[in-house]
Amino acid sequence: MASPLFFVFLLSALSLENTYASPNYREALSKSLLFFQGQRSGRLPVDQKLSWRSSSGLSDGSSAHVDLTGGYYDAGDNVKFNFPMAFTTTMLSWSSLEYGKKMGTELQNSRAAIRWATDYLLKCARATPGKLYVGVGDPNGDHKCWERPEDMDTPRTVYSVSPSNPGSDVAAETAAALAASSMVFRKVDPKYARLLLATAKKVMQFAIQYRGAYSDSLSSSVCPFYCSYSGYKDELVWGAAWLHRATNDPYYTNFIKSLGGGDQPDIFSWDNKYAGAYVLLSRRAVLNKDNNFEPYKQAAENFMCKILPNSPSSSTKYTKGGMMYKLPQSNLQYVTSITFLLTTYAKYMKSTKHTFNCGNSLIVPNALINLSKRQVDYILGVNPLKMSYMVGFSSNFPKRIHHRGSSLPSRAVRSNSLGCNGGFQSFRTQNPNPNILTGAIVGGPNQNDEYPDQRDDYTRSEPATYINAAFVGPLAYFAAGRSP
Numbered sequence: 001m002a003s004p005l006f007f008v009f010l011l012s013a014l015s016l017e018n019t020y021a022s023p024n025y026r027e028a029l030s031k032s033l034l035f036f037q038g039q040r041s042g043r044l045p046v047d048q049k050l051s052w053r054s055s056s057g058l059s060d061g062s063s064a065h066v067d068l069t070g071g072y073y074d075a076g077d078n079v080k081f082n083f084p085m086a087f088t089t090t091m092l093s094w095s096s097l098e099y100g101k102k103m104g105t106e107l108q109n110s111r112a113a114i115r116w117a118t119d120y121l122l123k124c125a126r127a128t129p130g131k132l133y134v135g136v137g138d139p140n141g142d143h144k145c146w147e148r149p150e151d152m153d154t155p156r157t158v159y160s161v162s163p164s165n166p167g168s169d170v171a172a173e174t175a176a177a178l179a180a181s182s183m184v185f186r187k188v189d190p191k192y193a194r195l196l197l198a199t200a201k202k203v204m205q206f207a208i209q210y211r212g213a214y215s216d217s218l219s220s221s222v223c224p225f226y227c228s229y230s231g232y233k234d235e236l237v238w239g240a241a242w243l244h245r246a247t248n249d250p251y252y253t254n255f256i257k258s259l260g261g262g263d264q265p266d267i268f269s270w271d272n273k274y275a276g277a278y279v280l281l282s283r284r285a286v287l288n289k290d291n292n293f294e295p296y297k298q299a300a301e302n303f304m305c306k307i308l309p310n311s312p313s314s315s316t317k318y319t320k321g322g323m324m325y326k327l328p329q330s331n332l333q334y335v336t337s338i339t340f341l342l343t344t345y346a347k348y349m350k351s352t353k354h355t356f357n358c359g360n361s362l363i364v365p366n367a368l369i370n371l372s373k374r375q376v377d378y379i380l381g382v383n384p385l386k387m388s389y390m391v392g393f394s395s396n397f398p399k400r401i402h403h404r405g406s407s408l409p410s411r412a413v414r415s416n417s418l419g420c421n422g423g424f425q426s427f428r429t430q431n432p433n434p435n436i437l438t439g440a441i442v443g444g445p446n447q448n449d450e451y452p453d454q455r456d457d458y459t460r461s462e463p464a465t466y467i468n469a470a471f472v473g474p475l476a477y478f479a480a481g482r483s484p
Contacts, residue, residue, distance in 0.1 A: 023380035025479035035439030036113040042070035052410035052435040056149035060136045064158040066127040071120030075464040076403035078149045079137035083170045083226045086177040087270040088465040089117040093180035095473035102480035118181045125199050134170045135159040146423035167214030169232035171207035172239030175200045179246040230272040238273035241280045266306035266315045268337040270466045275303045279341050286348040305358035312359035321384040321449040329459050332444035336470040342372040343474045384449045392438035399432035400455040402462035406437040441467045
């Protein structure tokens with residue numbers, strides 16, 4: 001018999017569906033992937049659709065006598081931070097692996113988005129023996145300017161980790177990205193997939209052998225921007241989990257066991273990977289009935305119980321409008337990442353008719369799916385403001401996002417450089433951004449479902465690659481007509 005918790009979810013979902021038509025998930029899926037073209041660094045291809053962007057960062061790596069062109073700018077700035085970029089790549093790859101068959105023509109666009117990152121990450125891992133390059137661009141200098149990526153004149157400093165300056169977190173996340181993406185390309189480009197996997201193994205070995213947090217090695221170059229606040233153990237678990245999935249080599253699961261128990265968080269993000277690792281590892285327990293993975297299944301379900309709103313062990317706040325609310329700094333990054341885990345674990349549960357308990361409440365897959373759909377719909381406009389938090393989706397969306405390229409006239413409109421400070425005139429206006437960064441998901445509303453749409457309110461108005469990457473999977477699921 002289904003629990004009262006399940007009926008609460010079902011009734012709330014039904015009442016919402018009676019009030020609003022479901023958003024067009026397939027359109028949202030297409031736009032969520034198009035967004036990545038707006039974040040591209042390097043020489044842009046002829047089929048670039050967001051034509052207000054031009055090639056940029058073409059000398060990246062030259063100060064270290066290596067080629068580090070390509071990759072993505074993480075958010076509204078012009079820096080390439082590999083730690084969140086690698087997580088973005090892992091999540092895009094996981095989305096393709098779990099939901100690729102539901103993506104239709106968008107699977108090709110997903111692969112293109114992944115490859116733009118992996119081509120760059122391969123350079124970072126292979127350019128210099130014994131070194132892993134982990135970023136390009138001085139963030140402190142960059143954040144003093146407001147200029148288009150095409151005009152950058154701030155230092156393109158190159159950052160790396162090595163045996164004497166370790167970075168287990170960024171190395172293991174890079175390994176996760178390369179291992180996950182190797183499976184995406186296994187059938188369509190076997191040679192490339194083999195290169196990705198071979199590189200992933202080497203980078204993971206580096207992460208294991210030379211232990212240390214990259215924040216300690218690089219300090220103000222990565223902090224406070226992308227400090228490894230949760231330490232590096234979660235990345236070691238996550239990286240090993242992905243290498244195990246890619247290779248089936250028990251070395252990696254034995255390594256995870258050797259690390260001892262992990263934290264039991266109620267969050268999943270570019271910094272804290274435990275929950276994602278538990279869901280990934282639990283797949284073997286749920287789908288293959290492999291008892292060796294039972295502890296990870298239990299940890300994954302404990303996580304779900306902390307997220308579900310009526311669970312006795314819930315530690316997650318929700319706004320009156322129904323949005324999951326974790327932290328004020330770019331809250332939607334947590335919403336999309338957790339929604340990915342809800343959808344994916346429910347998918348595993350459905351395939352084997354699996355259920356679990358939160359206290360005395362029986363949790364069926366649809367309890368997770370209903371909550372996931374509520375978050376997806378909220379982001380796409382089913383919320384108190386009736387505003388889509390995806391740029392370019394519906395008629396009411398954020399018009400003043402905190403994003404340099406979007407907020408400044410394109411090269412086609414103004415060919416001459418504005419310089420470091422020239423762009424602040426545009427930054428301070430109330431005018432809508434001249435260039436629409438289609439598909440970008442912003443940091444989102446506050447705990448009262450309020451969104452001021454102000455360019456300088458970066459905690460709410462700045463988009464980021466890792467917000468979008470985690471959203472691709474759930475969008476593909478619902479675009480395929482999967483509903484409770």
